[in-house]
Amino acid sequence: MASEQPILKLEDVHTYYGNIHALKGVSCAIPSGDIACLIGANGAGKSTTLLTIFGVQRAAEGKILYKGREIHHLRPEQVAALGVSQTPEGRQIFPRMTTLENLEMGAFLRGDKVAVAEDMEWVFSLFPVLQERTRQLGGTLSGGEQQMLAIGRALMSRPELLLLDEPSLGLAPKLVEKIFETILEISKSGVTIFLVEQNAHMALSISNTGYVMETGRIVLTDKASDLLQNEKVKKAYLGE
Amino acid sequence: MDTASFIIQQLINALFLGSIFALIALGYTMVYGIIELINFAHGELFTAGAFIGIIVLAALQKTGFVESHFVITLILVFGMAMAYVAVLGVAIEHVAYKPLRRASRLAAILSALGMSIFLSNGMMLSQGVSDRAYPSILGIEGFSILDARITYGQVFIIVLSLLLMVALQMFVNWTKLGKAMRATAQNQTMARMLGIDIDKTIRVTFMIGPALGAAAGVMVGLYYGSVRFDMGFIYMIKAFAAAILGGIGSIPGAVLGGMIIGGVEVLWSAFLPSEWKDVTTFVVLILVLYLRPSGILGEHVSETRV
Ligand SMILES: Nc1ncnc2c1ncn2[C@@H]1O[C@H](COP(=O)(O)OP(=O)(O)O)[C@@H](O)[C@H]1O
Numbered sequence: 262m263a264s265e266q267p268i269l270k271l272e273d274v275h276t277y278y279g280n281i282h283a284l285k286g287v288s289c290a291i292p293s294g295d296i297a298c299l300i301g302a303n304g305a306g307k308s309t310t311l312l313t314i315f316g317v318q319r320a321a322e323g324k325i326l327y328k329g330r331e332i333h334h335l336r337p338e339q340v341a342a343l344g345v346s347q348t349p350e351g352r353q354i355f356p357r358m359t360t361l362e363n364l365e366m367g368a369f370l371r372g373d374k375v376a377v378a379e380d381m382e383w384v385f386s387l388f389p390v391l392q393e394r395t396r397q398l399g400g401t402l403s404g405g406e407q408q409m410l411a412i413g414r415a416l417m418s419r420p421e422l423l424l425l426d427e428p429s430l431g432l433a434p435k436l437v438e439k440i441f442e443t444i445l446e447i448s449k450s451g452v453t454i455f456l457v458e459q460n461a462h463m464a465l466s467i468s469n470t471g472y473v474m475e476t477g478r479i480v481l482t483d484k485a486s487d488l489l490q491n492e493k494v495k496k497a498y499l500g501e
Numbered sequence: 502m503d504t505a506s507f508i509i510q511q512l513i514n515a516l517f518l519g520s521i522f523a524l525i526a527l528g529y530t531m532v533y534g535i536i537e538l539i540n541f542a543h544g545e546l547f548t549a550g551a552f553i554g555i556i557v558l559a560a561l562q563k564t565g566f567v568e569s570h571f572v573i574t575l576i577l578v579f580g581m582a583m584a585y586v587a588v589l590g591v592a593i594e595h596v597a598y599k600p601l602r603r604a605s606r607l608a609a610i611l612s613a614l615g616m617s618i619f620l621s622n623g624m625m626l627s628q629g630v631s632d633r634a635y636p637s638i639l640g641i642e643g644f645s646i647l648d649a650r651i652t653y654g655q656v657f658i659i660v661l662s663l664l665l666m667v668a669l670q671m672f673v674n675w676t677k678l679g680k681a682m683r684a685t686a687q688n689q690t691m692a693r694m695l696g697i698d699i700d701k702t703i704r705v706t707f708m709i710g711p712a713l714g715a716a717a718g719v720m721v722g723l724y725y726g727s728v729r730f731d732m733g734f735i736y737m738i739k740a741f742a743a744a745i746l747g748g749i750g751s752i753p754g755a756v757l758g759g760m761i762i763g764g765v766e767v768l769w770s771a772f773l774p775s776e777w778k779d780v781t782t783f784v785v786l787i788l789v790l791y792l793r794p795s796g797i798l799g800e801h802v803s804e805t806r807v
Protein backbone atom coordinates (compact mmCIF):
# COMPACT_ATOMS: atom_id res chain seq x y z
CA MET A 262 0.00 0.00 0.00
CA ALA A 263 2.65 2.51 1.08
CA SER A 264 4.46 2.45 -2.23
CA GLU A 265 1.25 2.99 -4.18
CA GLN A 266 0.35 6.47 -5.31
CA PRO A 267 -2.42 7.97 -3.13
CA ILE A 268 -5.68 8.67 -4.95
CA LEU A 269 -5.86 12.10 -3.30
CA LYS A 270 -3.06 14.24 -2.00
CA LEU A 271 -3.13 17.72 -0.49
CA GLU A 272 0.14 19.61 -0.15
CA ASP A 273 0.19 22.72 2.02
CA VAL A 274 -3.23 23.96 0.89
CA HIS A 275 -4.34 27.44 1.92
CA THR A 276 -7.88 28.72 1.43
CA TYR A 277 -9.35 32.12 2.23
CA TYR A 278 -12.85 33.53 2.55
CA GLY A 279 -12.05 37.18 1.90
CA ASN A 280 -9.80 38.02 4.84
CA ILE A 281 -10.56 34.86 6.76
CA HIS A 282 -7.68 32.41 6.46
CA ALA A 283 -9.70 29.19 6.72
CA LEU A 284 -7.10 26.59 5.67
CA LYS A 285 -3.57 27.35 6.83
CA GLY A 286 -1.51 24.73 5.08
CA VAL A 287 -3.39 21.44 4.96
CA SER A 288 -1.50 18.34 3.87
CA CYS A 289 -2.74 14.79 3.71
CA ALA A 290 -2.64 11.73 1.48
CA ILE A 291 -5.44 9.22 1.05
CA PRO A 292 -4.56 5.78 -0.30
CA SER A 293 -6.78 4.28 -2.94
CA GLY A 294 -9.54 2.13 -1.47
CA ASP A 295 -9.17 3.64 1.98
CA ILE A 296 -11.71 5.07 4.36
CA ALA A 297 -10.11 8.19 5.81
CA CYS A 298 -11.75 10.57 8.19
CA LEU A 299 -11.19 14.17 9.13
CA ILE A 300 -12.41 15.08 12.58
CA GLY A 301 -12.40 18.39 14.38
CA ALA A 302 -14.49 20.96 16.16
CA ASN A 303 -17.05 23.18 14.51
CA GLY A 304 -15.30 25.84 12.43
CA ALA A 305 -12.00 23.94 12.18
CA GLY A 306 -12.09 23.98 8.38
CA LYS A 307 -13.36 20.50 7.55
CA SER A 308 -16.04 21.56 5.09
CA THR A 309 -13.69 24.08 3.55
CA THR A 310 -11.21 21.27 2.95
CA LEU A 311 -13.80 19.27 0.98
CA LEU A 312 -14.99 22.33 -0.95
CA THR A 313 -11.42 23.22 -1.84
CA ILE A 314 -10.75 19.70 -3.12
CA PHE A 315 -13.79 20.09 -5.36
CA GLY A 316 -12.80 23.52 -6.65
CA VAL A 317 -15.84 25.23 -5.14
CA GLN A 318 -13.39 27.24 -3.07
CA ARG A 319 -10.05 28.13 -4.66
CA ALA A 320 -6.82 26.98 -3.07
CA ALA A 321 -4.82 30.20 -2.86
CA GLU A 322 -1.63 28.25 -2.27
CA GLY A 323 -0.54 24.65 -2.32
CA LYS A 324 -1.34 21.66 -4.49
CA ILE A 325 -4.15 19.17 -4.75
CA LEU A 326 -3.38 15.98 -6.66
CA TYR A 327 -5.93 13.42 -7.78
CA LYS A 328 -4.27 10.23 -9.01
CA GLY A 329 -1.09 12.23 -9.37
CA ARG A 330 -2.70 14.93 -11.48
CA GLU A 331 -2.97 18.52 -10.28
CA ILE A 332 -6.61 19.51 -9.87
CA HIS A 333 -6.48 22.67 -7.73
CA HIS A 334 -7.06 24.88 -10.76
CA LEU A 335 -10.09 22.91 -11.99
CA ARG A 336 -13.73 23.98 -11.75
CA PRO A 337 -16.21 21.77 -9.82
CA GLU A 338 -17.77 20.34 -12.99
CA GLN A 339 -14.31 19.30 -14.16
CA VAL A 340 -13.49 17.65 -10.85
CA ALA A 341 -16.80 15.77 -11.04
CA ALA A 342 -15.84 14.50 -14.50
CA LEU A 343 -12.68 12.93 -13.05
CA GLY A 344 -14.74 10.58 -10.85
CA VAL A 345 -15.00 12.52 -7.62
CA SER A 346 -18.35 13.09 -5.96
CA GLN A 347 -19.49 14.78 -2.82
CA THR A 348 -22.36 14.94 -0.37
CA PRO A 349 -21.84 18.48 0.82
CA GLU A 350 -22.72 20.02 4.15
CA GLY A 351 -26.47 20.54 4.39
CA ARG A 352 -27.17 17.78 1.83
CA GLN A 353 -28.01 20.25 -0.96
CA ILE A 354 -30.91 18.26 -2.34
CA PHE A 355 -32.73 19.94 -5.27
CA PRO A 356 -35.91 20.81 -3.36
CA ARG A 357 -38.31 21.07 -6.31
CA MET A 358 -37.10 17.96 -8.09
CA THR A 359 -38.33 14.49 -7.23
CA THR A 360 -36.22 11.85 -5.53
CA LEU A 361 -35.87 10.12 -8.91
CA GLU A 362 -34.81 13.34 -10.65
CA ASN A 363 -32.28 14.07 -7.90
CA LEU A 364 -30.77 10.63 -8.47
CA GLU A 365 -30.79 11.14 -12.25
CA MET A 366 -28.87 14.38 -11.79
CA GLY A 367 -26.24 12.38 -9.94
CA ALA A 368 -25.71 10.43 -13.16
CA PHE A 369 -25.68 13.58 -15.29
CA LEU A 370 -22.28 12.90 -16.85
CA ARG A 371 -23.01 9.31 -17.75
CA GLY A 372 -24.43 8.13 -21.04
CA ASP A 373 -24.80 4.41 -20.46
CA LYS A 374 -28.48 4.01 -19.56
CA VAL A 375 -28.22 0.34 -18.66
CA ALA A 376 -25.37 0.84 -16.20
CA VAL A 377 -27.13 3.88 -14.74
CA ALA A 378 -30.28 1.82 -14.19
CA GLU A 379 -28.20 -0.86 -12.47
CA ASP A 380 -26.64 1.68 -10.16
CA MET A 381 -30.08 3.09 -9.40
CA GLU A 382 -31.11 -0.41 -8.31
CA TRP A 383 -28.00 -0.60 -6.17
CA VAL A 384 -28.84 2.72 -4.49
CA PHE A 385 -32.38 1.48 -3.86
CA SER A 386 -30.99 -1.70 -2.31
CA LEU A 387 -28.78 0.39 0.00
CA PHE A 388 -31.66 2.74 0.88
CA PRO A 389 -35.01 1.00 0.23
CA VAL A 390 -36.95 4.00 1.59
CA LEU A 391 -35.82 6.05 -1.44
CA GLN A 392 -37.63 3.64 -3.75
CA GLU A 393 -40.87 4.38 -1.91
CA ARG A 394 -40.28 8.09 -2.36
CA THR A 395 -39.30 8.27 -6.04
CA ARG A 396 -42.11 10.69 -6.99
CA GLN A 397 -41.81 12.84 -3.89
CA LEU A 398 -40.14 16.27 -4.10
CA GLY A 399 -36.71 16.40 -2.49
CA GLY A 400 -37.66 19.39 -0.36
CA THR A 401 -40.47 17.44 1.32
CA LEU A 402 -38.31 14.48 2.44
CA SER A 403 -37.31 14.10 6.07
CA GLY A 404 -33.75 14.95 7.13
CA GLY A 405 -32.74 11.31 7.19
CA GLU A 406 -34.26 10.63 3.79
CA GLN A 407 -32.50 13.69 2.38
CA GLN A 408 -29.19 12.41 3.71
CA MET A 409 -29.75 9.02 2.09
CA LEU A 410 -30.74 10.76 -1.12
CA ALA A 411 -27.60 12.91 -1.00
CA ILE A 412 -25.42 9.81 -0.63
CA GLY A 413 -27.43 7.96 -3.28
CA ARG A 414 -27.11 10.87 -5.68
CA ALA A 415 -23.34 10.99 -5.09
CA LEU A 416 -23.10 7.28 -5.88
CA MET A 417 -25.04 7.65 -9.13
CA SER A 418 -21.96 9.10 -10.81
CA ARG A 419 -20.18 5.84 -9.96
CA PRO A 420 -17.35 7.75 -8.26
CA GLU A 421 -13.89 6.49 -7.45
CA LEU A 422 -13.56 8.98 -4.63
CA LEU A 423 -16.50 9.95 -2.42
CA LEU A 424 -16.31 12.99 -0.13
CA LEU A 425 -18.87 12.92 2.68
CA ASP A 426 -19.47 15.99 4.82
CA GLU A 427 -21.04 15.08 8.18
CA PRO A 428 -23.45 12.43 6.95
CA SER A 429 -24.61 11.78 10.51
CA LEU A 430 -25.47 15.38 11.38
CA GLY A 431 -28.93 15.76 12.90
CA LEU A 432 -29.94 12.13 12.48
CA ALA A 433 -31.42 9.78 15.09
CA PRO A 434 -28.88 7.32 16.57
CA LYS A 435 -30.40 4.32 14.80
CA LEU A 436 -30.18 6.06 11.46
CA VAL A 437 -26.60 7.15 12.17
CA GLU A 438 -25.67 3.51 12.63
CA LYS A 439 -27.41 2.59 9.38
CA ILE A 440 -25.57 5.36 7.50
CA PHE A 441 -22.19 4.22 8.80
CA GLU A 442 -22.96 0.61 7.91
CA THR A 443 -23.81 1.76 4.42
CA ILE A 444 -20.57 3.72 4.17
CA LEU A 445 -18.69 0.50 4.94
CA GLU A 446 -20.69 -1.29 2.26
CA ILE A 447 -19.92 1.43 -0.29
CA SER A 448 -16.25 1.18 0.63
CA LYS A 449 -16.35 -2.57 0.02
CA SER A 450 -17.57 -1.93 -3.50
CA GLY A 451 -14.23 -0.25 -4.19
CA VAL A 452 -14.95 3.43 -3.62
CA THR A 453 -12.36 5.45 -1.71
CA ILE A 454 -14.03 7.46 1.03
CA PHE A 455 -12.97 10.70 2.66
CA LEU A 456 -15.30 11.31 5.55
CA VAL A 457 -15.68 14.53 7.54
CA GLU A 458 -17.35 14.12 10.91
CA GLN A 459 -17.97 15.69 14.27
CA ASN A 460 -19.16 12.28 15.45
CA ALA A 461 -15.54 11.31 15.99
CA HIS A 462 -16.11 7.97 17.66
CA MET A 463 -18.24 6.55 14.85
CA ALA A 464 -16.02 8.01 12.15
CA LEU A 465 -12.78 6.68 13.64
CA SER A 466 -14.25 3.24 14.24
CA ILE A 467 -15.00 2.66 10.55
CA SER A 468 -11.87 4.40 9.16
CA ASN A 469 -8.34 3.22 8.53
CA THR A 470 -6.71 6.62 8.70
CA GLY A 471 -7.73 9.59 10.81
CA TYR A 472 -6.83 13.26 10.62
CA VAL A 473 -7.49 15.73 13.39
CA MET A 474 -8.02 19.32 12.37
CA GLU A 475 -7.79 22.44 14.50
CA THR A 476 -8.30 25.99 13.19
CA GLY A 477 -7.28 25.35 9.63
CA ARG A 478 -4.44 22.93 10.28
CA ILE A 479 -4.14 19.18 10.53
CA VAL A 480 -2.57 18.67 13.95
CA LEU A 481 -2.60 14.89 14.17
CA THR A 482 -2.45 12.05 11.64
CA ASP A 483 -2.52 8.41 12.62
CA LYS A 484 -4.17 5.07 12.16
CA ALA A 485 -7.78 5.53 13.20
CA SER A 486 -7.56 2.71 15.74
CA ASP A 487 -4.62 4.45 17.41
CA LEU A 488 -6.41 7.80 17.44
CA LEU A 489 -9.27 6.10 19.29
CA GLN A 490 -6.74 5.27 22.06
CA ASN A 491 -4.96 8.64 21.93
CA GLU A 492 -5.39 10.47 25.26
CA LYS A 493 -5.61 13.92 23.66
CA VAL A 494 -8.19 12.80 21.12
CA LYS A 495 -10.18 10.99 23.78
CA LYS A 496 -10.34 14.13 25.88
CA ALA A 497 -11.05 16.63 23.14
CA TYR A 498 -13.25 14.69 20.72
CA LEU A 499 -14.52 11.50 22.27
CA GLY A 500 -15.81 13.02 25.50
CA GLU A 501 -14.03 10.47 27.65
CA MET B 502 -75.52 40.34 -28.20
CA ASP B 503 -76.93 37.94 -25.61
CA THR B 504 -75.15 37.12 -22.38
CA ALA B 505 -73.77 33.75 -23.47
CA SER B 506 -72.26 35.18 -26.64
CA PHE B 507 -70.83 38.05 -24.66
CA ILE B 508 -69.16 35.67 -22.23
CA ILE B 509 -67.70 33.55 -25.05
CA GLN B 510 -66.38 36.65 -26.81
CA GLN B 511 -64.72 37.94 -23.66
CA LEU B 512 -63.28 34.51 -22.84
CA ILE B 513 -61.59 34.34 -26.22
CA ASN B 514 -60.27 37.88 -25.78
CA ALA B 515 -58.94 37.01 -22.34
CA LEU B 516 -57.34 33.80 -23.53
CA PHE B 517 -55.68 35.68 -26.37
CA LEU B 518 -54.29 38.49 -24.25
CA GLY B 519 -53.43 36.14 -21.41
CA SER B 520 -51.40 33.89 -23.75
CA ILE B 521 -49.37 36.87 -24.96
CA PHE B 522 -48.61 38.03 -21.42
CA ALA B 523 -47.83 34.47 -20.36
CA LEU B 524 -45.33 33.93 -23.20
CA ILE B 525 -43.48 37.12 -22.29
CA ALA B 526 -43.69 36.44 -18.55
CA LEU B 527 -42.03 33.06 -19.09
CA GLY B 528 -38.87 34.82 -20.23
CA TYR B 529 -38.71 36.92 -17.07
CA THR B 530 -39.38 34.02 -14.78
CA MET B 531 -36.94 31.59 -16.42
CA VAL B 532 -34.08 34.07 -16.37
CA TYR B 533 -34.86 35.10 -12.80
CA GLY B 534 -35.10 31.46 -11.80
CA ILE B 535 -31.64 30.66 -13.05
CA ILE B 536 -29.59 33.78 -12.27
CA GLU B 537 -31.87 35.83 -10.00
CA LEU B 538 -31.83 38.77 -12.34
CA ILE B 539 -34.69 40.66 -13.94
CA ASN B 540 -33.77 40.89 -17.59
CA PHE B 541 -34.92 44.44 -18.24
CA ALA B 542 -34.01 44.04 -21.91
CA HIS B 543 -36.72 41.40 -22.31
CA GLY B 544 -39.37 43.90 -23.47
CA GLU B 545 -37.02 45.04 -26.22
CA LEU B 546 -36.37 41.43 -27.25
CA PHE B 547 -40.14 41.03 -27.64
CA THR B 548 -40.21 44.11 -29.88
CA ALA B 549 -37.20 42.87 -31.82
CA GLY B 550 -39.12 39.67 -32.52
CA ALA B 551 -41.99 41.70 -33.94
CA PHE B 552 -39.60 43.61 -36.22
CA ILE B 553 -37.88 40.48 -37.49
CA GLY B 554 -41.34 39.14 -38.25
CA ILE B 555 -42.26 42.21 -40.26
CA ILE B 556 -38.96 42.14 -42.17
CA VAL B 557 -39.32 38.47 -43.09
CA LEU B 558 -42.98 38.92 -44.03
CA ALA B 559 -42.30 41.94 -46.21
CA ALA B 560 -39.56 40.06 -48.05
CA LEU B 561 -41.80 37.04 -48.62
CA GLN B 562 -44.71 39.20 -49.74
CA LYS B 563 -42.68 40.73 -52.57
CA THR B 564 -42.18 37.33 -54.11
CA GLY B 565 -45.80 36.23 -53.77
CA PHE B 566 -44.66 33.41 -51.53
CA VAL B 567 -47.21 34.25 -48.83
CA GLU B 568 -50.20 33.43 -51.03
CA SER B 569 -48.76 30.24 -52.43
CA HIS B 570 -47.22 28.85 -49.24
CA PHE B 571 -49.19 30.23 -46.32
CA VAL B 572 -48.22 27.63 -43.72
CA ILE B 573 -44.54 27.73 -44.62
CA THR B 574 -44.74 31.51 -44.39
CA LEU B 575 -45.99 31.30 -40.84
CA ILE B 576 -43.29 28.80 -39.92
CA LEU B 577 -40.62 31.01 -41.48
CA VAL B 578 -41.86 34.19 -39.83
CA PHE B 579 -42.11 32.71 -36.35
CA GLY B 580 -39.03 30.55 -36.79
CA MET B 581 -36.77 33.35 -37.98
CA ALA B 582 -38.01 35.80 -35.35
CA MET B 583 -37.53 33.27 -32.57
CA ALA B 584 -34.13 32.11 -33.81
CA TYR B 585 -32.80 35.61 -34.29
CA VAL B 586 -33.96 36.78 -30.88
CA ALA B 587 -32.62 33.60 -29.25
CA VAL B 588 -29.18 34.48 -30.62
CA LEU B 589 -29.64 38.06 -29.45
CA GLY B 590 -30.58 36.78 -25.99
CA VAL B 591 -27.43 34.69 -25.73
CA ALA B 592 -25.33 37.60 -26.97
CA ILE B 593 -26.82 39.90 -24.33
CA GLU B 594 -26.15 37.36 -21.62
CA HIS B 595 -22.57 37.01 -22.78
CA VAL B 596 -21.86 40.72 -23.04
CA ALA B 597 -23.96 42.28 -20.30
CA TYR B 598 -24.62 39.67 -17.61
CA LYS B 599 -22.00 36.94 -17.61
CA PRO B 600 -19.09 39.24 -16.75
CA LEU B 601 -21.10 40.51 -13.78
CA ARG B 602 -22.14 37.15 -12.35
CA ARG B 603 -19.94 37.60 -9.30
CA ALA B 604 -20.46 41.36 -9.04
CA SER B 605 -23.08 43.07 -6.91
CA ARG B 606 -26.75 42.68 -7.75
CA LEU B 607 -26.96 46.41 -8.45
CA ALA B 608 -24.26 46.22 -11.12
CA ALA B 609 -26.18 43.52 -12.99
CA ILE B 610 -29.44 45.45 -12.74
CA LEU B 611 -27.78 48.57 -14.14
CA SER B 612 -26.28 46.52 -16.94
CA ALA B 613 -29.73 45.13 -17.74
CA LEU B 614 -31.21 48.62 -17.83
CA GLY B 615 -28.37 49.76 -20.07
CA MET B 616 -29.00 46.86 -22.44
CA SER B 617 -32.69 47.78 -22.57
CA ILE B 618 -31.90 51.40 -23.51
CA PHE B 619 -29.29 50.29 -26.04
CA LEU B 620 -31.68 47.90 -27.81
CA SER B 621 -34.54 50.36 -27.73
CA ASN B 622 -32.39 53.05 -29.34
CA GLY B 623 -30.96 50.57 -31.79
CA MET B 624 -34.46 49.70 -32.97
CA MET B 625 -35.49 53.34 -33.10
CA LEU B 626 -32.53 54.17 -35.33
CA SER B 627 -32.88 51.17 -37.61
CA GLN B 628 -36.68 50.88 -37.78
CA GLY B 629 -37.81 54.48 -37.30
CA VAL B 630 -39.93 56.17 -34.67
CA SER B 631 -43.37 55.80 -36.24
CA ASP B 632 -45.80 52.89 -36.35
CA ARG B 633 -44.94 50.28 -38.96
CA ALA B 634 -47.87 48.49 -40.55
CA TYR B 635 -47.79 44.73 -40.26
CA PRO B 636 -48.95 42.82 -43.33
CA SER B 637 -52.35 41.51 -42.30
CA ILE B 638 -51.92 37.94 -43.46
CA LEU B 639 -54.16 36.41 -40.82
CA GLY B 640 -57.20 38.12 -42.34
CA ILE B 641 -60.54 38.64 -40.71
CA GLU B 642 -62.24 35.39 -41.69
CA GLY B 643 -63.57 33.38 -38.86
CA PHE B 644 -66.63 31.73 -37.47
CA SER B 645 -69.39 32.45 -34.99
CA ILE B 646 -70.41 30.74 -31.80
CA LEU B 647 -73.89 32.12 -31.07
CA ASP B 648 -73.26 35.81 -31.72
CA ALA B 649 -69.64 35.72 -30.67
CA ARG B 650 -67.25 36.35 -33.54
CA ILE B 651 -63.98 34.46 -33.48
CA THR B 652 -61.35 34.85 -36.19
CA TYR B 653 -59.10 32.06 -37.37
CA GLY B 654 -56.21 34.37 -36.52
CA GLN B 655 -57.24 34.46 -32.87
CA VAL B 656 -57.58 30.69 -32.77
CA PHE B 657 -54.19 30.27 -34.43
CA ILE B 658 -52.47 32.57 -31.95
CA ILE B 659 -54.09 30.96 -28.91
CA VAL B 660 -53.28 27.44 -30.12
CA LEU B 661 -49.69 28.33 -31.01
CA SER B 662 -49.18 29.93 -27.59
CA LEU B 663 -50.51 26.89 -25.81
CA LEU B 664 -48.34 24.59 -27.92
CA LEU B 665 -45.24 26.63 -27.08
CA MET B 666 -46.07 26.48 -23.38
CA VAL B 667 -46.66 22.73 -23.48
CA ALA B 668 -43.41 22.24 -25.39
CA LEU B 669 -41.55 24.25 -22.78
CA GLN B 670 -43.08 22.23 -19.97
CA MET B 671 -42.09 19.00 -21.69
CA PHE B 672 -38.58 20.28 -22.27
CA VAL B 673 -37.88 21.28 -18.68
CA ASN B 674 -39.49 18.19 -17.17
CA TRP B 675 -38.49 15.42 -19.52
CA THR B 676 -35.19 16.22 -21.19
CA LYS B 677 -31.76 15.95 -19.62
CA LEU B 678 -30.88 19.53 -20.51
CA GLY B 679 -34.21 20.79 -19.18
CA LYS B 680 -33.67 18.99 -15.89
CA ALA B 681 -30.14 20.37 -15.71
CA MET B 682 -31.65 23.85 -16.14
CA ARG B 683 -33.99 23.28 -13.22
CA ALA B 684 -31.15 21.87 -11.12
CA THR B 685 -29.05 24.94 -11.92
CA ALA B 686 -31.91 27.21 -10.93
CA GLN B 687 -32.40 25.40 -7.62
CA ASN B 688 -28.79 25.01 -6.50
CA GLN B 689 -26.03 26.26 -8.75
CA THR B 690 -23.08 24.99 -6.71
CA MET B 691 -24.55 21.52 -6.34
CA ALA B 692 -25.37 21.42 -10.04
CA ARG B 693 -21.73 22.15 -10.82
CA MET B 694 -20.53 19.48 -8.41
CA LEU B 695 -22.59 16.97 -10.37
CA GLY B 696 -20.82 17.95 -13.57
CA ILE B 697 -23.46 20.28 -15.02
CA ASP B 698 -21.99 23.04 -17.16
CA ILE B 699 -23.96 25.98 -15.76
CA ASP B 700 -22.68 28.37 -18.44
CA LYS B 701 -24.49 26.15 -20.91
CA THR B 702 -27.73 25.88 -18.94
CA ILE B 703 -27.77 29.66 -18.48
CA ARG B 704 -27.16 30.13 -22.21
CA VAL B 705 -30.04 27.83 -23.07
CA THR B 706 -32.29 29.77 -20.70
CA PHE B 707 -31.31 32.95 -22.53
CA MET B 708 -32.28 31.32 -25.82
CA ILE B 709 -35.65 29.94 -24.79
CA GLY B 710 -36.98 32.90 -22.80
CA PRO B 711 -36.28 35.52 -25.48
CA ALA B 712 -37.50 33.17 -28.25
CA LEU B 713 -40.88 32.86 -26.52
CA GLY B 714 -40.98 36.65 -26.15
CA ALA B 715 -40.21 37.01 -29.87
CA ALA B 716 -43.09 34.70 -30.74
CA ALA B 717 -45.37 36.93 -28.65
CA GLY B 718 -44.01 39.97 -30.51
CA VAL B 719 -44.91 38.48 -33.89
CA MET B 720 -48.36 37.56 -32.57
CA VAL B 721 -49.01 41.10 -31.38
CA GLY B 722 -47.82 42.48 -34.71
CA LEU B 723 -49.98 40.10 -36.73
CA TYR B 724 -53.03 40.67 -34.57
CA TYR B 725 -52.97 44.42 -34.01
CA GLY B 726 -51.47 45.22 -37.39
CA SER B 727 -48.65 47.51 -36.36
CA VAL B 728 -45.41 47.66 -34.41
CA ARG B 729 -43.29 50.44 -33.01
CA PHE B 730 -39.84 50.52 -31.41
CA ASP B 731 -41.27 51.33 -27.97
CA MET B 732 -44.25 48.98 -28.00
CA GLY B 733 -42.44 46.55 -25.69
CA PHE B 734 -42.78 48.86 -22.72
CA ILE B 735 -46.40 48.28 -21.77
CA TYR B 736 -46.17 44.56 -22.51
CA MET B 737 -43.03 44.37 -20.45
CA ILE B 738 -44.74 46.02 -17.49
CA LYS B 739 -47.71 43.69 -17.65
CA ALA B 740 -45.76 40.51 -18.28
CA PHE B 741 -43.37 41.41 -15.50
CA ALA B 742 -46.36 41.93 -13.22
CA ALA B 743 -47.69 38.55 -14.39
CA ALA B 744 -44.41 36.83 -13.53
CA ILE B 745 -44.36 38.40 -10.06
CA LEU B 746 -48.03 37.62 -9.56
CA GLY B 747 -47.57 33.96 -10.41
CA GLY B 748 -44.41 33.73 -8.30
CA ILE B 749 -41.18 34.77 -10.00
CA GLY B 750 -39.06 31.75 -10.89
CA SER B 751 -42.08 29.49 -11.36
CA ILE B 752 -42.92 28.45 -14.93
CA PRO B 753 -46.56 27.45 -14.23
CA GLY B 754 -46.77 30.64 -12.17
CA ALA B 755 -45.86 32.78 -15.16
CA VAL B 756 -48.56 31.13 -17.28
CA LEU B 757 -51.15 31.52 -14.53
CA GLY B 758 -50.09 35.12 -13.86
CA GLY B 759 -50.31 35.98 -17.55
CA MET B 760 -53.79 34.51 -17.84
CA ILE B 761 -54.98 36.38 -14.74
CA ILE B 762 -53.58 39.74 -15.88
CA GLY B 763 -55.06 39.19 -19.36
CA GLY B 764 -58.39 38.11 -17.92
CA VAL B 765 -58.72 41.02 -15.52
CA GLU B 766 -57.81 43.51 -18.22
CA VAL B 767 -60.44 42.11 -20.60
CA LEU B 768 -63.04 42.01 -17.82
CA TRP B 769 -62.35 45.63 -16.96
CA SER B 770 -62.49 46.79 -20.57
CA ALA B 771 -65.79 44.97 -21.07
CA PHE B 772 -67.61 46.95 -18.39
CA LEU B 773 -65.56 49.98 -17.42
CA PRO B 774 -63.72 52.79 -19.20
CA SER B 775 -60.92 51.08 -21.08
CA GLU B 776 -58.52 54.04 -20.69
CA TRP B 777 -58.11 52.79 -17.14
CA LYS B 778 -57.46 49.17 -18.06
CA ASP B 779 -53.69 49.42 -17.53
CA VAL B 780 -54.30 50.32 -13.91
CA THR B 781 -56.04 47.01 -13.24
CA THR B 782 -52.80 45.09 -13.64
CA PHE B 783 -51.28 46.88 -10.72
CA VAL B 784 -54.37 46.77 -8.53
CA VAL B 785 -54.42 42.98 -8.93
CA LEU B 786 -50.69 42.74 -8.36
CA ILE B 787 -50.82 44.79 -5.15
CA LEU B 788 -53.78 42.81 -3.82
CA VAL B 789 -52.17 39.43 -4.47
CA LEU B 790 -48.78 40.44 -3.10
CA TYR B 791 -50.49 41.78 0.00
CA LEU B 792 -52.06 38.36 0.59
CA ARG B 793 -49.17 36.23 -0.72
CA PRO B 794 -45.87 38.12 -0.85
CA SER B 795 -44.10 35.40 -2.84
CA GLY B 796 -46.78 35.27 -5.56
CA ILE B 797 -49.43 32.66 -6.19
CA LEU B 798 -47.16 29.69 -6.96
CA GLY B 799 -43.97 31.22 -5.61
CA GLU B 800 -41.83 29.51 -3.02
CA HIS B 801 -41.26 31.13 0.30
CA VAL B 802 -37.70 32.33 0.48
CA SER B 803 -36.98 30.06 3.43
CA GLU B 804 -38.05 27.05 1.37
CA THR B 805 -35.86 27.83 -1.60
CA ARG B 806 -32.86 28.17 0.66
CA VAL B 807 -32.91 24.70 2.22
N1 LIG C 1 -18.83 31.16 3.22
C1 LIG C 1 -17.99 31.55 4.21
N2 LIG C 1 -17.65 32.85 4.32
C2 LIG C 1 -16.80 33.26 5.29
N3 LIG C 1 -16.24 32.44 6.18
C3 LIG C 1 -16.55 31.14 6.11
C4 LIG C 1 -17.44 30.62 5.13
N4 LIG C 1 -17.56 29.29 5.30
C5 LIG C 1 -16.77 28.99 6.36
N5 LIG C 1 -16.17 30.11 6.84
C6 LIG C 1 -15.22 30.15 7.97
O1 LIG C 1 -14.14 29.27 7.70
C7 LIG C 1 -13.80 28.54 8.84
C8 LIG C 1 -13.91 27.05 8.57
O2 LIG C 1 -15.28 26.72 8.34
P1 LIG C 1 -15.77 25.27 7.93
O3 LIG C 1 -14.86 24.74 6.90
O4 LIG C 1 -17.19 25.37 7.59
O5 LIG C 1 -15.57 24.48 9.29
P2 LIG C 1 -16.13 23.06 9.71
O6 LIG C 1 -16.73 22.39 8.54
O7 LIG C 1 -14.94 22.35 10.27
O8 LIG C 1 -17.14 23.30 10.78
C9 LIG C 1 -14.71 29.02 9.96
O9 LIG C 1 -14.01 30.00 10.70
C10 LIG C 1 -15.86 29.62 9.24
O10 LIG C 1 -16.41 30.66 10.00
Ligand SMILES: [Mg+2]
Pocket residue numbers: 307308309350
Ligand atom coordinates in the same frame (compact mmCIF):
# COMPACT_ATOMS: atom_id res chain seq x y z
MG1 LIG D 1 -18.67 21.78 8.24
